[in-house]
Amino acid sequence: MDQTSAAKGRAPAVPLSGLERSTLRELLIHGPKSRAEIARELGMSRASLTRVTRALIEQGLVADGPVKLRGATGRPSEVLRIRPEGRQFLGVKLTGDRLYAVVTDLAAQALVEYDEPLTSRSVEDAVAQIGGVCERLSAEYPGIEGAGIGLAGDVVSKGDRQIVLESPFLGWSEVPLADLVGERLGLRAAAENDVRALTAAEHWFGVGAGYESMVLIAIGSGIGVGIVVDGKVVTGANGRAGNLEHLPVDPSGPRCERGHRGCLVSYLANAAIVGALRAPGLDYAGVVELARGGDPAARQAFRDAGHALGVLVATLANTMNPEKIVITGDGIAVTELARDEFDAAIAAGRQPGEAPIALDIQPFEFSEWARAGAVLAIRDFLRF
Template sequence: MSPASRAALLEVLIHGELPRAEIARRLHLSRASLTRITRGLVEAGVLAEGQTRLMAQTGRPSEMLHLRADARHFLGIKLTGDALYAVVTDLAAAAVASVERPLPSREVADVVAEIADVARGFAETYPTLTSVGIAIAGRVSQPAGGALVEHSAFLDWTDVPLGALVRDATGLPCAVENDVQALTATEHWFGAGAGIDDMALITVGVGIGCGLVVNGRPLDGAHSRSGLISHFIVDEDGPPCGLGHRGCASSMLVSGAIAEAYDRPGVDYAGVVKAARAGDARALDVFADAGRALGMLIATVASLVDPQKIVLTGDGIPVVELGGDAMHRAIADRVDKDAVEVDLDVRTWDFSEWARAGAGLAIRALLA
């Protein structure tokens, strides 16, 4: 697919049904060139022609083009330390099937074999399965030979060429990325950030993550290390984290820190959430502290990059429900007086969203 064809398809993919003339205007192409390009996309089955509408700008008729989302399917994978979550999506990143499996072990060969088995099973139902995308917690780089998992603490992996291994095992192209970066990119094209050039995504839960989109492009950083905010100091009198930082976000906001702060034998994070919802004063105080920590992070990100929107999500999202007042006060206290009010979009969560982010990554790899 040529760059011009990809650009035309992307316009419809991200913005929905569009007139030919509007696509030509956005891509600075002549009507003849656009017609030639879109004819190829229609013949390939990824775009379809619709009704003709009058263009308000010119008063001339223009044929509408819309996405044939079912023309391609993509397999998204999320790997944790003990489970594999898989989702099949269409070309618009809408989930059409899913499965969850325990990992037989953390050995690389066993995990790759499990991914290949899932791919084979889905390929029988979805013969248009085009590629695989994998979202994984950890550091991922993109050398020429395929994605390299430099380190994943949950799987205890170091320097695993996962992209090439899965490609060889499945016969499908494979993209691999850090899970927060994959989720950010997918939300940018297919979710809360669709049509937005500048956004941030913050995840809270077992860990803290941050992804950024600046000028319409995901921000990787010079060393693929952007968004490392979990050890920002949010309370100089706060508790120490595992690295000895006093009062950093990870010492107050992650699920384990919240359970530790509640300090009741046998009560985990879910138990603290249950206690807070029942009105337990100690649990509510712990979530207020966590909410303040989250508010500090949000204010810092907003001040640094001035995003149009900040998306909050993750398995620790109850902190917004239970510590939201403290979070909003911290934001108000910390943002610059000249800053525009932060547009927060709080998203509910389950692990299938991580897998869908993997599929979104595969779509982006194909088209971007």
């Protein structure tokens, strides 16, 4: 196997035990804690906790923090904290024409960001290009522990393998992407649907941290929905959980490319908003600019999109009853330009007297997709 410099010349990491991974997860997600708090949360004996914390400290993954007052007794306790610099991870996002990459620390903070055109959509070329990017980035960050790749499409686990069943943007089907990238890099690698990866990133390191249930809606070129139930990201039997692009909104509405009339994607996707104006040469940014300037057709396109988004939010709130709903993506302008229609559609779809939805609208940078890939690698490192 031709390993890249990311894996050459360094001793293999000592595998973490189950208790070590659980302790590390607890500190990653919930922040610094005393040894007593960790033992109580994980049901560990004092002797077991001593062995676990010693091993994690020796591997450079955790460190003793400052003494703080903990609990109702107000007793001072020395807390344990994550050492973010203890490990580094490569995150990759593939689109139909571009590769985005990032190296993060253990706390998913980006250390470097990089992107370049995708040289080819063939599986072999894409894997080779990921390898080349890893080689360049590992020259500056030689301690990369693992890699995660996010892409649009259906990704499922078959045994211990992660298979891209279908990725229309890349023209792939039945591709064991994680295995191929792992072999090329000489590192552990994970692959996942990009929206589920972004959901996992928000759940562990973003506005969803600490919640047992949440929903993430990503709006842009498509409409993606990620779901967390009982602290776990839901995948579904065929990697298609949250596939709601064709949720009916208005039976007399426009047809989508698959022939459905008035479905969610026919109103809310960026291309649908642009298409509603029927103006050659216009792009999404141009429609946003027109709408902000008061153009009637542009404003109407966003009003229709805002209504559709409200229908989706109400549907998810009613069916999933999550603690939080996060909305993000490069189509986020709809929440600004059609907030009244958005709020009205939510209200119309909810039972009177229902508790308000905990809604979080997050600004979006495209590099977040690559960072979500790094979170895949972090979760794989912790075998979560």
